[in-house]
Amino acid sequence: MTILTYLVAYCGTAILIVAVAIRILMWSRMPMHVRWELYPVAHEGAKASYGGSYLEESEWWTKPRHFSLWGELSAMVPEILFLVALKEHNPKLWSRSFPFHFGLYLVAGCTILMAVAGVLGAWLPGVMAGPVGTVIRALIPVIGHAGLVLGLVGAAGLLQRRRQRPLRDYSAPMDTVNLVFFVAAFSLALVTAVTVDRRFAAVSELVSNLVTFNVAPLSGAGAQVVMPSASAILLAMLAAYIPLTHMSHFVGKYFAYHAIRWADEPNLRGGKQEKVIEDLLNQPVSWSAPHIRGDGTKTWLDVATEDPER
């Protein structure tokens, strides 16, 4: 059980990190596309309050662009934490989705706290023995319990909603399986936390061992070891699974906003975009319709400057 727990935990974490990294690389390496922004664009500053843009300015290309980082942050942070778009446009679903997502954040936060405690305990034991350690140890079970309860309630709510029309009609079997996976993993973790590991001591010990690469058996015996280990295995498998599915939208959403919805950077003559565009215009075209007759050798530049139907 000990070896299996550590193996799955390490593998799960590695797959999560690698899969997320691959997703980030995939989205960031995609070719430039034509502009397709959607207003309001958060970094427009004061204009963002009503959805305005720099295109409201005459001769905008002669003026410096104002980029409001605060505008982006004040849109992104509430969106990430509280799912404000969903609350505004689909409050029924938000009542399930918000606890689910916030529960996930808290569980992730709790795990990070346990990892920090493990690192500090190994390399700066004095810190963990002092008030900082006391606060961290007090926070871990509070955040952990809250996260598991919210996550479970949210996942169960989403599962119930997923089985109703119209969502059911648009879902694949795996959409249901995904939510069942969450419900199972959170249920086991919550039962473990409520019955044998109320102070999160066992799971903290496990995380501490993981971050210090100390593959040692957990303290205690029977259910005190088996249940935290089983919970950790299931949660690690879930962590590895998420980025392999469309649930990786936490990565995609960043690019959906920054690379598409808010991507209003103009292509100024002689600017950095022109070279990229010229390269793209030299891509071969193979569209077969009579008005294009792309043969794989003609480029976008060729087809944009000819008209075979004339």
Place this chain on the structure above:
Amino acid sequence: MKKPGSLRDIARKQGQPLAQVTPADQVPLPPPFDRIDEEPPIRPLSDAARAKYAVLDDTIAVNIERPKTGEEERAMVDAFLSGLEKLFTVEDNWTFLQPLEMSMEHCARCQTCSEACHIFEESGSNELYRPTYRSEILRRIYFKYVKKASPLVHGDIDLNWETVARLIELSYRCNLCRRCAQTCPIGVDNALLSREIRKIASQEMGIAPRELHKDGSVLQLAVGSSTGMTPLVVKDNIEFIDEDTAERTGISVKTPWDVVGADILLIHNAGEIMSWPENPGAFATVFEAAGLSWTMSSEIAAYDAINYGVWYDDVQFARVAVHHAAAARKLGVKKIVIGECGHAHKALTVIADRVLTGDLNIPRESGIVLLRDIVRSGKIAFDKSRNDFPVTLHDPCNMVRLMGIVAPQREIIDSVVPKGRFREMAPHGVDNYCCGGGSGFAIMSGHNFADWRHHLTGRRKFRQILEVFQDEPMTRDHPKYVCAPCSNCKGQIRDIITYYDAWEKAGIFYGGLVELMVNAMVDAKPGFIDWEWH
């Protein structure tokens, strides 16, 4: 109401409509059009059309002929799959690859977008018109037949010629207004997917509505304008408009043509020249009064700002954009200014921004912004009392939600309309509803498509117009002005007012923005807006 029972119905019930909407299925309009039994009916599709073309619902936009042999059926499916595959390559679709992948990968099927769609809502929530209905079918076809993924993961769908033909038809049941995309918590864009389906049909299969392709972008590239106007004809028409405008305003104007070295190349939607000549006449009056250095171009395609490719075909889009920019380059102007046409604004200013490079990369600016600057400059004196009638403003999606041009048109109205006479629709600005003519619908009226359009796509805007004027007497002798600074929107609003006879029955009139300016010009004779139904 007839509606599909499931996504898989798209491949079933061959030759039968999957959906039919009648006025009885719809929420009544506000008074005086609140009697469902007095609504004009949606005329049924003819039996001949049903027999000849693929049938999706109770209308036809694209005219896809039914294959005659099994071989033709297979060829249609193969061509669609071939196009679908090309959509996901950098070479053939760098233009939209990232937005496409994003929308294909990350939809949570939460249906948050549905209530944002005016077509779905006004259809009485008919499943066929749910924004995700077509998106999910496209997604399932892609993952099952191109990526060969398990239907357990991405859902199952059957693929036959009817699926392909109906999906293409269904892509023309969306206004591409992107209101649904605005509400998506993840950033999925169903309108984009509609457009990508249209691209497969046009760019790979050679299938597109005649009004957009053969009579649209092809005609524009061949003779200069989708209206059929040649350079000679357009110059003649503008000369007549100049004379007529001078007679109406008492201010002499002469539109300059092909002036090398002018500051501004003004491009109108040529539909204005044909259907609303007071609009280019008003532009010329204001530009001359402001003392601008400007010109129009008689080069092929450069006197018609339309770019229908923006609705269905990236190649046709690029060709028209290059023509527009090349005309500006030839004249050596400092900037291109686009008249009151929403899709032309977005096409040339935003989308073509990553198509035009080097000496074709000539700055583009909205005509609304320039008009706002003229108002601010104080070069023209306005008498607001000449516009002493109720006014509301329609926000063209392309100009507002998709470009962020929101405040200038309001600033102009504030300067030429008396306080208390202007009222906003609800919602407005970037949350506006499409006029119902978006994505080419305003110029599409084959079979009974116009009936379908008025009852489904244009109904929400008409509802908004009626709602915003409810505190005014709804009679012919109490005229009310819907300001629509976009040629396509104006065409759609004209059509729906005509359909419900709302000018005669409720005194609802429509027009552009620059007309309100000239109507209030102190130096012009009063009465530029003549309240005559054209």
